Amino acid sequence: MGTDIYGFVECSAEYGEEPWQAAIDLDLLYDGRDYDAFGCLFGVRNFAGFRALAERRGLPPDASSTVRARVEDWGTDAHDTTWISWAEIGRIDWSEPAEQVDARIHEYRRTADGGWVMAGKASWSARVAEVTGLERRRDPGRLFRYEDHDWPEGTEWRDGEDRLYRIGRMTRREAIPVDGEWEPVWTVMRTLAARHGDENVRLTVWFGS
Known part of the structure; x- marks a missing residue:
């Protein structure tokens, strides 16, 4: 609910x-x-x-x-x-950043000037599993939850040239964009x-x- x-x-x-x-x-x-x-x-x-x-x-x-x-x-x-x-x-x-590292994996997309902008918090998908290796880490028969991960803050995975996954903290501006x-x-x-x-x-x- x-x-x-x-x-x-x-x-x-x-x-x-x-x-x-x-x-x-x-x-x-x-x-x-x-x-x-x-x-x-x-x-x-x-x-x-x-x-x-x-x-x-x-x-x-x-x-x-x-x-x-x-x-x-x-x-x-x-x-x-x-x-x-x-x-x-x-x-x-x-x-101001959040006090805690976000348990969700952040997804970024490449901008026209070569930078990165947050595009959302990655939901479960076969692609996320493949890029991050989650399928290999998940116990058989156990529902995966992002908060179960043990990756340190700043861990990144590149998905081609225009997509990036990262473990990090949100800022207040990212939570409430202009x-x-x-x-x-x-x-x-x-x-x-x-x-x-x-x-x-x-x-x-x-x-x-």
């Missing part, structure tokens, strides 16, 4: 009946299921081993009535409720913060599995 994220961008303005108001439903801005982003920001499905920025803070005590009612509707099905302000997002060091799925969320928060202040805009979220 997978895990999805839900929530609202909230804003604290000088007008309104409540200290904080629900500005926009997260569903209107983001409909992905990116576990690396979830782990990087909130410590949920943190397979890459990031130091989570806003893990399990709970519902803000001054949460808007809209957010509070929605979370109450979810009841015990909602988990890992938390929030992060736009000010905190603005202070993220996007070059102009990626989260950019609409950042755009709305940035716009509200320009008017109301960085500390007066936050993303309040919960997860469902």
Whole structure:
């Protein structure tokens, strides 16, 4: 069973009946299921081993009535409720690597200028098995898991001229790329913060599995 994220961008303005108001439903801005982003920001499905920025803070005590009612509707099905302000997002060091080596094998593709760019985390395939020698290492009848490997960080396998597999750590930028799925969320928060202040805009979220 997978895990999805839900929530609202909230804003604290000088007008309104409540200290904080629900500005926009997260569903209107983001409909992905990116576990690396979830782990990087909130410590949920943190397979890459990031130091989570806003893990399990709970519902803000001054949460808007809209957010509070929605979370109450979810009841015990909602988990890992938390929030992060736009000010905190603005202070993220996007070059910061994860604290742990990723158990998954990273796949890179050759760029036009001869460099390498991450193309994903390699899923099980006959090709990965052949290039890395996993089939020879796997015990008969035992389901292979990438986290069972004992390769040191930096181990690489070349697959022709344009593909590379590597054991390594993700950076926060690799987890949440510029102009990626989260950019609409950042755009709305940035716009509200320009008017109301960085500390007066936050993303309040919960997860469902």
